[in-house]
Structure formats: C-alpha cells, structure tokens
Amino acid sequence: MSRKGLTRRGLAGAILAAAPVASMVSAQPARRRVVVIGGGFGGAAAARHLRLADPSIDVTMIEPKAEFQTCPFSNYVLAGFKTMADITHGYGTLTARHGVTHVRDMAAAIDPAAKTVRLAGGQTLGYDKLVVSPGIDLRWGAIPGYDEAASAVMPHAWQAGPQTILLRSQLEAMPDDGVVVLSIPGNPFRCPPGPYERISMIAHYLKAKKPRAKIIALDAKDAFSKQGLFQDAWKELYPNMIEWVPLGQDGRVVQVIPGEMTLVTEFGQRHRAHVANVIPPQMAGKIARDAGLAATEGSLAGWCPVDPFTFESTRAKDIHVIGDAAIAGAMPKSGFAASSQAKFVARAIAASFAGHPAEAPVYANTCYSLAAPDYGISVADIFRATPGGIVAVQGAGGVSPRTPANAPQFRDQEAHYAEGWYASATREIWGS
Amino acid sequence: MTASFTATICVALATMLAATASGQTFAPPSGATLAATCTGCHGPNGQSAGAIPALNGRTEADLLQAMLDFKNDRRPATMMNRHAKGFSDEEIAAMAREIATNWR
Incomplete structure (x- = not known):
C-alpha cells in the first residue's frame, strides 16, 4: 500500500515538475474550494483542520451566528455554576489566525450536480468538496402538542442558547415544593448521556435551593447511557428526589398540553409539572434533508447515511456529512465525536486534493458527565471503519468503573478532568 | 490478555479489509492520524488547556512506556487504560513518535 502511495506521490511530483505545460496548469483550478455548512463542533473543527492540513485550500464556513454556545456544559448553566459566557465561543481565531472565511448567512439549498450552495441572502458558492455539519432539527409535532x-x-x-436561559429561569421561579417533569426521547438522539446529566444537575440545584422539590423523568426507553453510574449517583447524592420512569412503566410521553402544564403518557397517565423540560425526537438539520442527503425510510429515516471510511454521503458525491446529522454506526451523536470525524475528514480531503492515498480512519469519543460538581463519570471509545459500518474497538473503551478503589477521589478526579476536557476540546476548535 | 488480543484482531481487520463498497483501498493510519485522537482532551499539539496532562515536550520513550503501561493495566488511570486498549502496540509506537517529533 505504501509503495502505491509513493508511486502516486511520484506521479504528482512529475506533474508539478511539468507545470510549465499550459494545458496541465489550466486543467486544475488554482485553489481548491471547500465549503463547510455549520459552525458547531463538526463544522468549525472541519474548517480549522482543513486549513491546518493544507493552507492552500480555500475554506468558507457558512454559519449565521456570530458566536456558538455549546450544549456540553450547558447543563451546568442550569445548575447555576457556569454562565452562558462560559459556554460561548467566537470565530475570531478561525478567521484571523487560520484564514477561514466565515459567511454569516444560512445555507438555503445545495445543488450536488452543479456543486454549488445557495445562501438565503442570494449568493451562490461553488465547491470542490462540501462538508455538511448542520446538527439536529427538532421534530415539531412528533409529540402531539409539542x-x-x-x-x-x-x-x-x-x-444551547435562549432555551437554556429560559429553563434556568423557570427552575429559579418554581415553588419550593414544585415538580420538574422531563420527557426523554427514544434512540437515536443528540448526546445520549445528556438527559441524565441534566436530571443530575437540576437535582443539584434543587437540593441546595428547593430540597422539597421532585423530579419525574419520563423516558421512551428502558435503558440509557452510563445508566448504572447515574443511578448509583442519584441514590447517593439525591435520595428520594428523582423518579425515573422507563418505557416499560409507561414512560413514553404521547401528548403535551402546554396550557395546562401537563404531559400525557401512552397509557393515559397525566403528569402536572411546574417546570416541563421536553426533549423531543430529532432529525438531521433541514439543509441536509432538503438536499436529499437523509434516509427517507426505515428506523433511521431523517438521518444521513455515509461511507464509514470517509463520511462521504452515500447519496451525493463530494459531499461529506459529519456530526449529529450523520448515521455513524457505533459513534454517538456527541460534539466530541463530531470534531473527531471533522479532523479525519479534513485530512482525507486534503490528501485527496494532493493525490495521496487515503488512510484508514481512527475515530474517538470521550464524554464526561457530572452527577455533581465534584462527581464526574465518563465514557470513552476508539472506533474503526469496516465495510459494514463504524464499530467500537472490542476490549477497549467503556464507562468509568462502578466501584473503583477510593471512589470519592476517583469521581472528583474525573470531575476535574471534565473541566480539562471541555477546555481542550473547545480550544482545539474555537480557541487560540 | 484476551481484551488486548481482541483489540489486535479488530485493528487488523479494520486496516487489512480496508475496502469500501466502491472498492477504494486505504493505507494504515499514520502516526499523525492516530495522534489526532489525543488532541480533543490533551489540547492542540498536546498543549492542554486544563487539568488533563499536556503531551508536548514529552520524550518518545516516555510516551510509549506510559501508553503501553495504560494498555496493560500496569499504571493507574481514570480513562487512559480504556483508550490505550483501542490501539495496537505498533500504532502506539507511531503515535509516540509523532507526538515527540512534531508537537511543540
């Protein structure tokens, strides 16, 4: 394989050496153009790593927002020990230091045949490769009334954004003996451990400020990420405060009535709430669905099938779909996973422009959750591509041990690492 | 032992059967590609932004030994023992070389 690579590099070198031949020069555009849709963990990371991989690539990132607020750590804003400023990141380093062009507009349409992206503002951008990282859209109406x-x-x-602030203010305003009801969707959805960290963080706030309050979590599933670790922590830290209702015990919400602050489950049980946090079913962002990049039937309808080796859409050539919108096999829909995919896709695109052989990918996910500010738990995995899809390496990865030696110290250490993880992960994308 | 053996098999499968439906073949991941899995937590070029140890400025021998010790549960860890088992010994060597050589 390496011999083949050398041969190709040799050939590329020969072409470069022959550059004065006019026809060869004009056959290739002077600069390769990559357009990136989205400025989140996937999109912003792809833009930055494309420029790092090859500064000759012209990279345009389409993102309407001036700054990005991360879902990771937004639960700590709800708990009151982080602020919105702590989870807000600008694009100054990407543009000034890395030479990414940030176009503050919405991508309105993709034409895969013409290889163009039309913006809401009317402008049309051509591309050699397109990276689509639009995140999720919420399925309005999937739960009737929502x-x-x-x-x-x-x-x-x-x-994360105004919705985070709204939920925080509702928690602050609710009565001391109030009831918080959460509705949690079935798989797949953004951030598998996120709802359970949120339960923990709301409980952390209530324990300090409103210890008579209760949390009822209505879940459309019977099992969840880091389940044993979360349930151990709830028992230890928040006894008698949290009731988790799985699918099998009538946990699935089938209707909400906002005017009555009521959530109705499958078998007709009505839950009145002082604060209702409804996390609805989700799908790939609109631009990806409108461009025909999403599956239209089956259990993964609404999400985008991709080649496990390259994240190139199986439905359109030269378009790579990454992050939450993509069907990535064993990889979870997490910001960290999105940026891991972005790093690899950026390197792969740069290699293809240079005529180098593609490398087999290695993807990673690392995800910390807090059950309390000094109680961290984690999940970690390394992933490889196979022709059948992306798989986690067997015998590696997994969640924090359930009964480590000196558990309080272990959980505290992981809570410190959670802070370090966020600092490094966001610096690598938006930071200096 | 079994875990590490399974991981080796899986890694071998991933790199040797590296052909997609379109028939494209793939080279084994380079040290740079492998080491890119480190930076999400340890920071760009191993320059950690927080509590997680920095990797820049470490020697190749030091990095190699640490990773092999994590992989074989000879060194206490919260997470690195889980990550290190995801790589073959040859891949760990390539990562250590890449980091020691190119990360500043």
Whole structure:
C-alpha cells in the first residue's frame, strides 16, 4: 500500500515538475474550494483542520451566528455554576489566525450536480468538496402538542442558547415544593448521556435551593447511557428526589398540553409539572434533508447515511456529512465525536486534493458527565471503519468503573478532568 | 490478555479489509492520524488547556512506556487504560513518535 502511495506521490511530483505545460496548469483550478455548512463542533473543527492540513485550500464556513454556545456544559448553566459566557465561543481565531472565511448567512439549498450552495441572502458558492455539519432539527409535532410555540412554555433546551436561559429561569421561579417533569426521547438522539446529566444537575440545584422539590423523568426507553453510574449517583447524592420512569412503566410521553402544564403518557397517565423540560425526537438539520442527503425510510429515516471510511454521503458525491446529522454506526451523536470525524475528514480531503492515498480512519469519543460538581463519570471509545459500518474497538473503551478503589477521589478526579476536557476540546476548535 | 488480543484482531481487520463498497483501498493510519485522537482532551499539539496532562515536550520513550503501561493495566488511570486498549502496540509506537517529533 505504501509503495502505491509513493508511486502516486511520484506521479504528482512529475506533474508539478511539468507545470510549465499550459494545458496541465489550466486543467486544475488554482485553489481548491471547500465549503463547510455549520459552525458547531463538526463544522468549525472541519474548517480549522482543513486549513491546518493544507493552507492552500480555500475554506468558507457558512454559519449565521456570530458566536456558538455549546450544549456540553450547558447543563451546568442550569445548575447555576457556569454562565452562558462560559459556554460561548467566537470565530475570531478561525478567521484571523487560520484564514477561514466565515459567511454569516444560512445555507438555503445545495445543488450536488452543479456543486454549488445557495445562501438565503442570494449568493451562490461553488465547491470542490462540501462538508455538511448542520446538527439536529427538532421534530415539531412528533409529540402531539409539542411545537415551536410550546417550547416557549415547555423548553427543550437541547440547542444551547435562549432555551437554556429560559429553563434556568423557570427552575429559579418554581415553588419550593414544585415538580420538574422531563420527557426523554427514544434512540437515536443528540448526546445520549445528556438527559441524565441534566436530571443530575437540576437535582443539584434543587437540593441546595428547593430540597422539597421532585423530579419525574419520563423516558421512551428502558435503558440509557452510563445508566448504572447515574443511578448509583442519584441514590447517593439525591435520595428520594428523582423518579425515573422507563418505557416499560409507561414512560413514553404521547401528548403535551402546554396550557395546562401537563404531559400525557401512552397509557393515559397525566403528569402536572411546574417546570416541563421536553426533549423531543430529532432529525438531521433541514439543509441536509432538503438536499436529499437523509434516509427517507426505515428506523433511521431523517438521518444521513455515509461511507464509514470517509463520511462521504452515500447519496451525493463530494459531499461529506459529519456530526449529529450523520448515521455513524457505533459513534454517538456527541460534539466530541463530531470534531473527531471533522479532523479525519479534513485530512482525507486534503490528501485527496494532493493525490495521496487515503488512510484508514481512527475515530474517538470521550464524554464526561457530572452527577455533581465534584462527581464526574465518563465514557470513552476508539472506533474503526469496516465495510459494514463504524464499530467500537472490542476490549477497549467503556464507562468509568462502578466501584473503583477510593471512589470519592476517583469521581472528583474525573470531575476535574471534565473541566480539562471541555477546555481542550473547545480550544482545539474555537480557541487560540 | 484476551481484551488486548481482541483489540489486535479488530485493528487488523479494520486496516487489512480496508475496502469500501466502491472498492477504494486505504493505507494504515499514520502516526499523525492516530495522534489526532489525543488532541480533543490533551489540547492542540498536546498543549492542554486544563487539568488533563499536556503531551508536548514529552520524550518518545516516555510516551510509549506510559501508553503501553495504560494498555496493560500496569499504571493507574481514570480513562487512559480504556483508550490505550483501542490501539495496537505498533500504532502506539507511531503515535509516540509523532507526538515527540512534531508537537511543540
């Protein structure tokens, strides 16, 4: 394989040496253009790593927002020990230091045949390769009664920003003996441990400020990420405060009535809430679905199938879909996973432009959750591509031990590492 | 032992059967590609932004020994023992070389 690589590099060298031949020069555009849709963990990381991999590539990132607020650590804003400023990141380093062009507009349409992206503002951008990292859209109406208007009363707070602030203010305003009800979706959805960290963080706030309050978590699943670790922590830290209701015990919410602050489950049970946090079912961002990049049937309808080796869409050539929108096999829909995919895809695109052979990918996910500010738990995995899909390396990875020696110290250490993880992961994307 | 053996098999499968539906073949991941899995937590070029140990400025021998010790549960860890088992010994050597050589 390496011999083949050398041969190709040799050939590329020969072409470069022959550059004065006019026809060869004009056959290739002077600069390769990559357009990146989205400025989150996937998109911003792809833009930065494309420029790092090859500064001759012209990289345009389309993102309407001036700054990005991360879902990771937004649960700590709800708990009150982080602020919105702590989870807000600008694009100054990407543009000034890395030479990424940030176009503050919405991508309105993709034409895979013409290889162009049309922006809401009317401009059309051509590309040699397109990276689509639009994140999730919420499936309004999938739970009858839960539409965008309902989210102003029953926040989802599953896209960080004003929704995070709304949910925090509702928690602060609710009565001391109030009831918080969460609705948690079935798989797949953004950030598998996220709802359970959120339960923990709301409990952390209530324990200090409103210890008579209760949390009821209505879940459309019977099992969840880091389940044993979370449930151990709830028992230890927040006894008698949290009731988790799995699918098998009528946990699935089938209707919400915002005017009555009521959530109705499958078998007709009605739950009244002082604060209702409805995390609805999700799908790939609109631009990806409109471009025909998403599956239209089956259990993964609404998400984008990709080649496990390259994240190139199986539905359109030269378009790579990464992050939460993609169907990535064993990889979870997490910001860290998205940036891991972005790093690899950026290197692969640069290699293809240079005529180098592609490398087999190695992807990683590392995800910390806090059950309390001094109680961290984690999941970690290394992933490889196979023709059948992306798989976690067997015998590696997994979650924190359930009964480590000196558990308090171990959990505290992981809580410190959670802070370090966030600092490094966000610096690598948005930071200096 | 079994875990590490399984990981080796899986790694071998991933790199040798590296052909997609389109028939494209792939070279084994380079040290740079492997080491890119470190930076999400340890920071760009191993310059950690927080509590997680920095990797820049460490020697190749030091990095290699640490990773092999994590992989074989000879060194206490919260997470690195889980990560290190995801790589073959040859891949760990390539990562250590890449980091010691190119990360500043």
